[in-house]
Structure formats: structure tokens, C-alpha cells
Amino acid sequence: MSIKPPPSNWFQAPSGNERLWIGLALMWCLIMFVMMPFWHLRGQQNSTGEAYAISPRDFQAQVEQFVERNQVGSEGHDPIVEPPPGGDAYLLARMWSWYPILQLQAGETYRLHISSLDIQHGFSLLPMNMNFQIIPGYDHVLTITPQAPGEYTIVCNEFCGIDHHRMIGKIIVK
Amino acid sequence: MNAADITNPASPGNNPESNPYALNESSRARTCDTTKLPVCFDAQRFIRLNAVLAVVFLLVGGIAALLLALTRWQTVHLLPADWFYRILTLHGFNMLIFWILFFEVAILYFCCTSLINARLYSRKVAWVSFGMMAAGALMVNGIILAGKADVLLTSYLPLLAHPLFYLGIIFMAVGTLIGVFNFFATLFMARRHKTYEGSVPLVTFGATAAAIIAVVTLLHGAIVMIPTFTYSMGWTAQPDPMWYRMIWWGLGHMSQQVNVCAMVAVWYLVATLAVGAKPLNEAVCRSAFVLYILFINIASAHHLLVDPGVGATWKIWNTSYAMYLAVLASMIHGFTVPASVEVAMRTKGYIKGIFGWVANLPWRNPAFSAVVLSLVIFGFIGGITGVTLGTQQINIIAHNTLRIPGHFHATVVGGTTLAFMGLAYYVVPLIFRRDYIWRSAARIQPWIFAGGITLMSFGMSFAGSMGVARRTWDIDPAGAVYGPPAHVMLGLAGIGGSLAFIGLLLFVLLTVGTLLFGRNNTGRAMESWGEPRDIGDAASVARKTDKEEHKTPGTLVLVLIFLAVFAVYYFANWKALADVWPVR
Numbered sequence: 001m002s003i004k005p006p007p008s009n010w011f012q013a014p015s016g017n018e019r020l021w022i023g024l025a026l027m028w029c030l031i032m033f034v035m036m037p038f039w040h041l042r043g044q045q046n047s048t049g050e051a052y053a054i055s056p057r058d059f060q061a062q063v064e065q066f067v068e069r070n071q072v073g074s075e076g077h078d079p080i081v082e083p084p085p086g087g088d089a090y091l092l093a094r095m096w097s098w099y100p101i102l103q104l105q106a107g108e109t110y111r112l113h114i115s116s117l118d119i120q121h122g123f124s125l126l127p128m129n130m131n132f133q134i135i136p137g138y139d140h141v142l143t144i145t146p147q148a149p150g151e152y153t154i155v156c157n158e159f160c161g162i163d164h165h166r167m168i169g170k171i172i173v174k
Numbered sequence: 175m176n177a178a179d180i181t182n183p184a185s186p187g188n189n190p191e192s193n194p195y196a197l198n199e200s201s202r203a204r205t206c207d208t209t210k211l212p213v214c215f216d217a218q219r220f221i222r223l224n225a226v227l228a229v230v231f232l233l234v235g236g237i238a239a240l241l242l243a244l245t246r247w248q249t250v251h252l253l254p255a256d257w258f259y260r261i262l263t264l265h266g267f268n269m270l271i272f273w274i275l276f277f278e279v280a281i282l283y284f285c286c287t288s289l290i291n292a293r294l295y296s297r298k299v300a301w302v303s304f305g306m307m308a309a310g311a312l313m314v315n316g317i318i319l320a321g322k323a324d325v326l327l328t329s330y331l332p333l334l335a336h337p338l339f340y341l342g343i344i345f346m347a348v349g350t351l352i353g354v355f356n357f358f359a360t361l362f363m364a365r366r367h368k369t370y371e372g373s374v375p376l377v378t379f380g381a382t383a384a385a386i387i388a389v390v391t392l393l394h395g396a397i398v399m400i401p402t403f404t405y406s407m408g409w410t411a412q413p414d415p416m417w418y419r420m421i422w423w424g425l426g427h428m429s430q431q432v433n434v435c436a437m438v439a440v441w442y443l444v445a446t447l448a449v450g451a452k453p454l455n456e457a458v459c460r461s462a463f464v465l466y467i468l469f470i471n472i473a474s475a476h477h478l479l480v481d482p483g484v485g486a487t488w489k490i491w492n493t494s495y496a497m498y499l500a501v502l503a504s505m506i507h508g509f510t511v512p513a514s515v516e517v518a519m520r521t522k523g524y525i526k527g528i529f530g531w532v533a534n535l536p537w538r539n540p541a542f543s544a545v546v547l548s549l550v551i552f553g554f555i556g557g558i559t560g561v562t563l564g565t566q567q568i569n570i571i572a573h574n575t576l577r578i579p580g581h582f583h584a585t586v587v588g589g590t591t592l593a594f595m596g597l598a599y600y601v602v603p604l605i606f607r608r609d610y611i612w613r614s615a616a617r618i619q620p621w622i623f624a625g626g627i628t629l630m631s632f633g634m635s636f637a638g639s640m641g642v643a644r645r646t647w648d649i650d651p652a653g654a655v656y657g658p659p660a661h662v663m664l665g666l667a668g669i670g671g672s673l674a675f676i677g678l679l680l681f682v683l684l685t686v687g688t689l690l691f692g693r694n695n696t697g698r699a700m701e702s703w704g705e706p707r708d709i710g711d712a713a714s715v716a717r718k719t720d721k722e723e724h725k726t727p728g729t730l731v732l733v734l735i736f737l738a739v740f741a742v743y744y745f746a747n748w749k750a751l752a753d754v755w756p757v758r
Contacts, residue, residue, distance in 0.1 A: 002376035002442040002453055002514075003211075003289050010373065010456035017730045018454055018509065025505040028737060029498035032744065036490045036566045039748075044756035046567055049489065051482030109756075119332045120415060122574045122643070126655040128754040129641040131573040133481045135415050136332065140482035145756040153655045157574040157643035159326050159333075162255055165648040 047132070052139040059092065059115045059139060066090040067100050075101060080172065083110060090114075091154075091169070093121040093134045095161055098154050098169025106173050109145045122158030125171065131157060146173040195367035197291045206288075208604060208699040209447075216294040217287040221280045221605050223304055225598070226689075228276035231311065232591075233682050235268030240675040243630070247668025248649065248661050255647045259324045262645065264315065266327030270586065271429070272311045275350050277594050278384065278436050279303070280601075282357040285381035285439070290374055292364030295356050303353035310345030313338050326645060328426065331402065331418045340403035347395040354385050354392075376459055377446075380439030383463040388432045390471050394424030416483050423474035430582070431470040433590040434504070435463065437552070440593045441511045441545055447600055448542040449535070449706060451514040454726075459510050465503035469495040479569035489566045501561055508553045508736065513729040520725060523709035528727045539703035544596025544620035551624060552589030555631055558740045560585060568747045571754060574645075576667075577638030580631045587674070588627040592620060595681050602685060603700035608692030610701075616684050623677025629670030637663035639750075 014022055040046050054062075066081065066089070073080040082103040083089040089110045092099045094117035104110060114123055116136040123132045134140060154169035197203040197212035204213050238261045244252040253261060287294050294300065316338075317323045323335035361382065364370065374382070398421040404410040442459070445451035453459045475492030478484050495501060519531035536542050559581040563572040572578060599616065603609050610616050640660040642649055649656045649664075695701065 002446045002451070002459075004375050005290075005370050005372040006376070006456045008372050012455060012457055014455050014458045017726045018458060018513065021509045021730065021733055022458070022502075022506060024737065025502050025509075028505075028740070029502050032501075032561065032565070033490075033494050033497045035748070036494070039567050040486060043567060043752070045570055045751050045754055046486065046758045047480045047489070047570055048486050048758050049482055049484045050758075120330045124574065124641065124643060125755075126641045126652070129571050129575065129639070130754050130757065131480055131570060131575065133478075133573070135419075135482060137414070138416060138482040143758045147755050153652055155641070155643055155652050155655075157646065158330070159259065159645045161333075162259075165255070165646045166651045168652050 050141040050143075052141070053137060054115060054139040056115070056117045056136050059113075060117055062113070063090045063092045063099065071100075072103060075170075086110070088113060091123075092117060093123070093156070093167075094118050096156070096163040096167035098156075098167065101170045101172065103172045103174060104146045106146050106149050109143060112142045112144050113139050114142065115139045119160055120158050121156050121160050121167070124155040124157040126153045126155055128152070133158065146171075149173045193367055193369065195292060195363055196369040197287065197293055200293055202293060206604060207695070207697060211288045212291055213605070214287040214293045216297045216300065217283045218605055220294070220300045220304060221283050221601070224276045224280040224283070225601060225605075227308060227311075228273050228280065229598075229682060229685055231268045231272035231276065232678065234315070235265050235273055236675055236678040236682070238262075238265035238268065239671060239678075243668045243671025243675070245647065247665050249665060250668060251648070253647075256321070256324065258647045259326065259645075260318060260321060263324060263326050264318045267311075267314055267318065269591075270327065271346065274433055274586075274590065274594075275346070276307065276311075278388075278432065279307070279350065279353040281436055281440070281597075282353065282381055282385060284601075284605075285378045286357045286360040286364070289378045290361070290364050291369040292360055292367075295359035295363055299352060299356045299359070303349050303356060306345050306349030306352065308349075310342045310347075310349055313342030313345065317342065328422060329402075330422075331405075331413060331415045334406055337403060337406040340399050340406055344396065344399050344403060347392045347399070351389065351392045354388050357381075357385050376453055376456060377439050377443045379460055380435060380442060380463050383467050384432050384435035384439065386467050387428060387435055387470060391425055391428040391432055394421055394428065394474075398422045398425060416481065419478060419481065420474055420484075423477045424471070427473045427476055428471055430586055431466065431473060431500075433586055434470075435466050437548065437590040437593045438463075438504075438507045438511075440597050441507070441549060442514075444541050444545040444593075444596055444600070445511055445515050445518075448539050448545075448703070449515055449518045451511075451518040453510055453514050454517060455510070458506060462503040462506040462510070465499050465506075469500040469503075472496065473500070473564075476564045476569075479564070479566050480573045486566065493564050493566055493569075498561070501557075504553075504557060505733075508549065508557075509729060509733050511549060512732060513726040516726050516729050519706060522706055524706070528731060531728060534706050536703065536705050538617050539599075539705070540616045540620050541596040541599040541703060543617075544592050544599070544624075547620055547624040548589050548593040548596065551584050551592065551628060551631075553736060554739060555628065556581060556585030556589050558743050559635065561740075562744050562747050565744075565747070568751050570757070571747070571751055572638065574643060575638035576634040576642045576644050579644050580634030580636075580638055583627060583634065584631045588624060588631065592624060592627070595623065596620060598681070598685055599703065600700075602688050602692070603695060606689060606692075607694055607696050608688050609695050610684060610688045611692050612684060612687070613701075613703075615680060619677055619680045619684065621677075622680065623674055626670050626672070626674025626677055630667045630674060631670070633663045633665070633667030633670055637667065 070081045071079045072082045079100045081100045085108040089112045091114045121134040152171040156167035244250045323339040325333045325335045472492040524531040
């Protein structure tokens with residue numbers, strides 16, 4: 001009876017189906033635990049949290065420099081910027097835009113630096129549905145390898161104020 | 175109810191002299207006419223106060239929920255953007271914090287008095303706790319509705335709200351801590367003055383585990399909210415946003431583990447009240463609660479899995495609650511609760527086949543059906559999705575999408591809220607001493623609510639799998655990336671949310687209606703919700719009891735199905751992850 005004090009000999013080892021289930025559940029827990037280090041060794045998709053402290057002002061200066069050096073075109077007011085294959089790419093999040101438009105080569109690996117100028121934002125790359133947190137003061141580095149050519153959409157998925165839903169960006173993969 | 179099993183926990187014969195701390199010898203208590211448990215008048219008053227306020231906040235949060243469901247349903251799109259985020263903030267606080275904390279304080283007061291025959295430690299402390307919690311909740315709600323705190327539940331820095339918002343949260347946290355102190359003081363005095371023999375009952379043990387986690391949780395709240403409050407006043411510098419996230423989730427995620435713990439305690443309690451179930455093995459059940467206490471507190475990592483600045487090793491260890499030992503605890507409870515019900519039913523003579531006992535369960539008892547639905551939704555939907563989304567790498571394809579609310583509405587609403595609603599079907603007759611009105615509606619209420627929440631959770635989860643973000647007013651500016659399927663899923667979530675609201679409203683109307691118009695049951699047992707009768711004669715039941723004691727084939731089949739579903743969902747998500755761009 002779970003609403004009365006138990007008999008004094010209540011401390012006993014489990015038996016029967018209960019013991020079987022505890023054993024199975026424990027094994028399943030260990031399998032799930034081992035999957036994560038395993039994926040770091042063998043899997044291709046991991047979040048290592050690589051990041052560097054940087055002030056929003058300094059990050060903005062780096063982005064401007066990156067755009068100046070690598071701009072290949074523009075779309076409306078937004079520059080289209082192509083980093084050298086295998087090189088560093090920069091993406092600035094602010095209320096309520098992603099800057100600039102990046103143009104990447106499929107199969108090349110880039111170090112993508114993302115940070116925020118103001119408050120927290122969410123980097124959500126669609127339609128793959130890959131999501132990372134963007135925090136002011138932290139240069140979040142994603143070492144990323146685009147696969148198929150196409151146009152990809154960046155949506156902000158961390159609440160950032162009244163026009164949050166309009167914070168849309170673009171990555172072009174050639 | 176089996177009156178022979180539920181007797182007064184203390185044996186007065188052992189105390190020749192009157193014990194002022196023991197309820198059964200106090201003039202400030204009564205004996206329950208239904209359960210024969212002693213009821214402390216002080217505790218009764220504060221259980222009533224806290225429960226009533228809890229239901230008020232449930233209704234506020236529920237109305238907010240309906241408005242949100244009808245806004246994210248893109249075809250309806252009811253609220254303007256500013257009110258959407260305002261109401262979303264309001265919804266989070268009223269549902270996740272106010273409704274649940276007020277109800278939990280009521281549960282704590284019950285578990286530390288009636289179940290161990292002790293009188294509540296202090297009326298004054300209970301008043302202070304209640305007053306501070308109520309003041310804090312009113313402050314937070316007022317400032318949100320005034321439009322000065324459109325920062326959502328998490329209020330991530332550098333977003334900044336009005337100082338009264340943070341002060342209200344601090345009041346709420348401190349008030350709750352004071353209530354928890356009253357609980358521990360009552361336990362201490364009861365032990366010291368021997369109001370009961372041996373160990374505390376399992377339900378009290380579970381409530382104690384919840385209270386311990388609550389203390390750690392609320393301390394995190396104080397650590398993060400006090401510097402944020404002083405910052406909002408302009409007295410101190412801005413705390414680091416990443417530090418804020420880590421500590422805030424020590425409050426935010428852990429408080430949900432308080433709910434898990436309290437919910438499991440309610441499962442055991444209602445299983446006992448409805449079918450007279452008793453745990454197969456007290457040591458197993460209690461050890462599982464201890465695992466919660468030890469390992470659940472590192473779950474703040476679940477929200478930081480794709481964050482900058484915290485490394486992979488830290489993420490893996492913490493997100494898995496140290497090798498999933500807290501998940502193990504839930505999987506144990508998920509076995510022991512149905513197993514105890516199965517054994518109780520078999521002992522009553524329902525021994526036909528593997529599932530013969532299931533058909534004869536008291537399905538017409540809304541408390542019981544609510545707890546069964548709570549267990550199924552919590553386990554099959556909330557638990558499986560939670561562990562999977564909380565896997566370090568899989569979180570990449572889930573973080574901040576609608577998959578996350580799809581998960582936690584199945585744990586905290588379909589699980590905790592539904593279990594608490596179920597408990598209310600006993601609290602109102604036994605503590606407020608009024609029998610429920612319109613009992614046929616009460617019997618279907620849990621099914622409506624559970625159906626709505628399940629549908630909503632499915633809609634959200636599938637929309638989230640298509641990349642639809644949570645906490646966003648409109649998905650159409652993103653253009654064609656969200657196709658018709660995503661819109662259909664949002665529509666399903668909207669319909670499910672509306673249905674759940676109908677279930678919630680029915681619960682509130684029934685409960686408030688009963689408080690106003692229900693028949694007073696003072697001096698007699700509460701009107702029974704219906705219970706499974708013993709079939710077969712007493713002698714054969716006695717003979718079977720030994721044999722049936724550990725026979726739980728039905729539960730074993732159920733948990734094996736659960737494990738299979740879990741494994742399929744888990745590995746399907748690894749497969750989905752393997753299809754996205756390589757990243758590290």
C-alpha cells in the first residue's frame with residue numbers, strides 16, 4: 001500500500017519480471033549513451049560548441065571585411081559573398097536579418113562563423129532543418145560541408161522581437 | 175475502496191500518552207469518512223486555498239492556450255504579432271509555473287500530514303508561503319498583460335523585461351521555497367515525535383523527492399533571477415547570456431522534473447485509491463525516486479546541445495543524466511505502476527489470459543482513466559520523444575523547432591496536468607467534502623483532454639520535423655520552404671489544442687460547479703466512482719494471492735512494446751540526422 005508506511009522488511013532485491021525489466025531498461029540506457037560518443041567518432045553530424053569570445057562590434061568589423069574581400073554579386077541591397085573553398089565564412093545575425101547572402105560550393109568544407117549583433121537568434125537552415133543557437137558575444141564556428149546545389153533558406157528560430165518571423169536569410173550552393 | 179487496507183497509519187495503542195503532534199489524537203483534525211485517514215484542519219485549509227488558486231491559473235493559461243492554438247493554425251491566425259508573444263509569455267507562466275506549483279504545494283501538504291499522521295508544522299509559515307506565491311503570480315501576470323514583459327517564459331538576456339517581472343518570479347520562487355520548508359519541518363517533527371511507525375509511505379517518499387529537487391531548482395532560480403533583477407534596475411552589469419541560459423535551465427528544466435516526480439507520486443496514489451494497488455517492491459520504487467534526485471539536476475544541458483561555448487563531452491554527459499540513469503528511473507516507474515495495478519486486479523480474481531484484467535479496470539473512474547492516459551502519453555509520446563530529442567547530435571534536427579513543444583506538451587500537459595486533474599476527482603470529494611456534479615461528463619473529461627493533447631502533440635511534432643520553428647507568429651514570410659504538409663500539421667495542432675481546451679474547460683466547470691453546487695458528503699463516504707469488485711470467494715483469492723504476487727505478464731508485454739517503439743523512433747532519428755549536411 002503506497003499510502004501507508006511499508007512493512008519493516010521492505011528493502012528487498014527485485015525479482016521476476018521486475019528484475020528482467022530493470023536489466024533490459026539499463027541495457028537500453030547504456031546503448032543510448034554509447035551512441036553519442038560513437039557518433040562523434042564515426043558520424044558526420046555533431047555539435048562541438050566551438051566558439052570564441054568576441055564583442056559584437058569586432059564581429060561586425062570582421063563580417064564587413066569578409067564581405068569587402070569576397071563579394072561576387074548582389075541581390076537587392078544584400079551582397080552575395082563567396083568565401084574561398086575550404087576557407088572562413090561569416091554570417092551576422094541581427095534584428096531582423098541575416099547578413100550577407102553566402103554562396104558556397106557543394107562538397108567543400110567551410111568554417112562558418114556566426115554571431116549576433118544584439119540579442120539571441122536561432123540559425124535554422126531549411127529544408128534540412130539544421131539548427132544552432134546564436135548568442136551575442138560568442139563567435140559560434142560550424143565546420144560545415146554543403147552537399148547538393150540549390151538555394152537554402154535561413155529562418156530565425158529564437159524569439160527576437162516583433163519582426164522575428166521576418167528574419168529570413170539565404171545560402172546559395174553551387 | 176478497500177477499507178481494510180487503508181487504515182490509520184499510526185497505531186494509537188503504541189502511544190499510551192497523548193501525542194500532540196499525532197493527528198489521530200488531535201482536536202485539530204478529523205478522520206476521513208471514506209479512507210479513514212486523518213485530515214489536519216490546517217493542512218486542509220491550505221490544500222483548498224492552493225488548489226483553488228491552481229485551478230484559476232489553469233483557466234487563465236488555458237484561455238491563453240486556445241488563443242495561441244488559433245494563431246499558429248495559419249488559416250485562422252487570430253492574434254496580432256505583439257499579442258501572440260504576450261499571450262505566449264502568459265501561457266508559459268500560468269501553465270508551467272503557477273498552476274503546477276500551487277497544485278504541488280497542495281500535494282506536499284497532503285503527503286506530509288494525512289499520510290504520516292502528522293499535523294502541519296506551521297499555519298503562519300503556510301500563510302506567508304501562500305501570500306508570497308499569490309503576490310508573485312499576480313505581479314508577473316499583471317506586468318505581462320501590461321505589455322512590459324514580452325520576453326517569453328525564458329526571458330533570455332539581452333532581452334529585458336520590467337523589473338517587477340523578475341521581482342514577481344523571485345516572490346513566487348521564495349514563496350514556494352517557504353512552502354517546501356513547511357513540508358520538511360512537518361516531516362522532521364513527525365519523525366521526531368513518532369507520529370508513525372517505520373518508514374514514510376511511498377507516496378510521501380515520492381513527494382519528498384520532488385521537494386528536494388524543488389529546492390535545488392528554486393535555488394537556481396534565485397541565482398539567475400537576482401542578478402537579472404538588479405541588472406534590470408540598472409544597479410549591476412548585464413550577466414553573460416550563455417551563463418544565463420545554463421543557470422536558467424537549471425530552473426526551467428529541473429522544475430519540469432519536479433513535475434515528473436510529483437506526477438509519479440500521484441500515479442501511485444491514485445492506483446492505490448482506485449484499485450487498491452500496492453507496489454511490488456518498495457525498494458525498487460524508492461530507488462527509482464533516488465535516481466531522480468541524484469541525476470535529474472544536470473538536465474539543463476538539454477537546452478544547450480547546439481549552443482556555442484559548451485563542449486561535446488559536457489553535453490553528452492549532462493544531457494544523458496549521467497548515462498540515462500534518470501531515464502532508467504522513469505522506465506522503472508513505467509513498469510511498477512501498471513504492474514502493481516495488474517497484481518491488484520489478479521488478486522481480486524481477474525486472472526483470465528494476459529490482458530483479462532485490463533477490461534475490468536475501473537474505466538468509469540475519471541481519476542483512474544486520467545492516470546492511465548497520463549502514463550501512456552507521458553511514456554509513449556513525451557518520454558520517447560524527450561530522450562530522442564535530448565540526444566546530443568539528434569538535437570541538431572530538433573532544437574527550437576515545434577518538435578520541442580510537441581514533446582513537452584506530452585510530458586507536462588498530457589502527463590503531469592492530466593494526472594493532477596485525475597487527482598482532483600479525489601481531492602474535491604475528500605478535502606472539500608463535496609461529491610462531483612454531472613458525473614457522466616466527468617467520466618469522459620480525461621479522454622477529451624488526452625485526445626486533444628495527443629493530436630496537438632502529433633501536429634506540432636510533425637510540423638517541427640518539417641522545420642517549422644516554435645515561438646514564431648507566422649511561417650509564411652519564409653516562402654515555399656514550408657509546404658502544404660506543414661500547414662496541415664499546424665492545422666491539426668490547432669484543432670488538437672482547441673479540443674484540449676474544451677477538455678480543460680469542462681474540468682474547470684465541473685470542479686468549480688462542484689465546489690458551488692456539489693452535495694456535501696460530511697459524515698458519509700464519498701460517492702464512489704466505481705471500483706472493481708472481488709470476484710471468486712475469499713478462500714480462493716487468498717490461495718491465489720501468493721501465486722499471483724509476482725505474476726505480471728500483461729505489464730511485461732506492455733513494456734516490451736514500449737521498448738520496441740522507443741528503439742524504432744530513436745534509430746529512425748539517427749537515420750534522419752545522417753541525411754543532413756556534415757557539420758561539427
